[in-house]
Amino acid sequence: MCHRPDAADRFPVDWLRLSEHRYLVTVDWPAAHRFFAPLPGGRQDPMLVAETTRQATMMLAHAAYGVPVGDQFVMQELGYRLLTDEFTVLAASGPIDVVVDCSDVQLRAGRLVGMRVDLRFQRLGRVLATSMGILYCTSARVYRRLRGASMDAAAGAVPLLPAVPAHETGRTDPADVVLARSKHRPGWRLRLNTAHPTLFARPNDHVPGMVLLEAARQAATALTPGHDFHPASMRVAFHKYCELAEPCWLLAGHETDADQGPVVRVRGIQGEEPVFTATLGTAVRDDG
Missing domain, CATH: 3.10.129.10 (Hotdog Thioesterase)
Structure with a gap:
């Protein structure tokens, strides 16, 4: 269940x-x-x-x-x-x-x-x-x-892109990296390892939400000097399905949030439309 x-x-x-x-x-x-x-x-x-x-x-x-x-x-x-x-x-x-x-x-x-x-x-x-x-x-x-047709399109093989070096994303195993270099646009391209035993544990006709959460975490880590980013908070809004067969681009930037202070904002873009928006912070707030 x-x-x-x-x-x-x-x-x-x-x-x-x-x-x-x-x-x-x-x-x-x-x-x-x-x-x-x-x-x-x-x-x-x-x-x-x-x-x-x-x-x-x-x-x-x-x-x-x-x-x-x-x-x-x-x-x-x-x-x-x-x-x-x-x-x-x-x-x-x-x-x-x-x-x-x-x-x-x-x-x-x-x-x-x-x-x-x-x-x-x-x-x-x-x-x-x-x-x-x-x-x-x-x-x-x-x-x-x-x-509809998106379910049929998802049945095709998804190419495994070269990974960003694992240490830049906070990972130790390259198989866990979900970021690939972006040659012609800012940020990164989403890397999909559909053989991953946890991120793709069962067949999907779209990119699982946990893959996008991990992509947000890794993008924030890659953006951070020293690549030491500990997301004490995260809030993600999913705007549409992320298709397996289409490139998804990831953009990240530092911002200041009125409630959380310094945060990293990560956006996923596919077909020039937003797929998800994530806000990640490092500050722990003990409000009981």
Whole structure:
């Protein structure tokens, strides 16, 4: 129900209804993972918060709201924020309690079509992070009509572009790099390794959202002098499907946000139209 075929990539392990639209989800965060690996200095990978948000939301949509397994999900927005400087492997691995509040729950003929989720991650009574997401659901029949020829085009082979050096993106394994050099435009081109066991764990007719989140993180890291960028917060808006068969260009720049201070803004462009916009910050805000 988490849409992860490999047990090593599944983090929710159980759930309990607390009230009509509030749930407690127990997750198990790894101390080591093939992709969501610990960062230098013993830091836990904050992208675990984003991935767990995605998985827990889909699990509850199926288990608590009865969404058929064959239905499709569209995540319109996703964001997280760390609430402690001690987001380390020691402090943020093992059993994690996640309280999930679902709001703006939209039902049509008793069927879930959309909702907002707000998550609070705690371990041993200590709040580690919060996150949010806005999700929409569609039946397999409607999804096929919506995607049309794009589903057929996605069946073709996707060329694997030469990767940017892994250290520039904050990765150690070149197979995990999702950035390629851009020869004729600013920024980078999205690199798709469709054989990647975590990013492309199952067949897709479009680029998975987690690939775009990772692209935003890697672009921010590549932009940062010394390539040491720790995204304590991220907020992503997905504007349209990112097609596998078309080039996607990534642009990143430093900006100042009124609430977060210095941030990196990353945009994904395909066919001269925005695919996603991401804002990443390094400041940890402990607001309780």
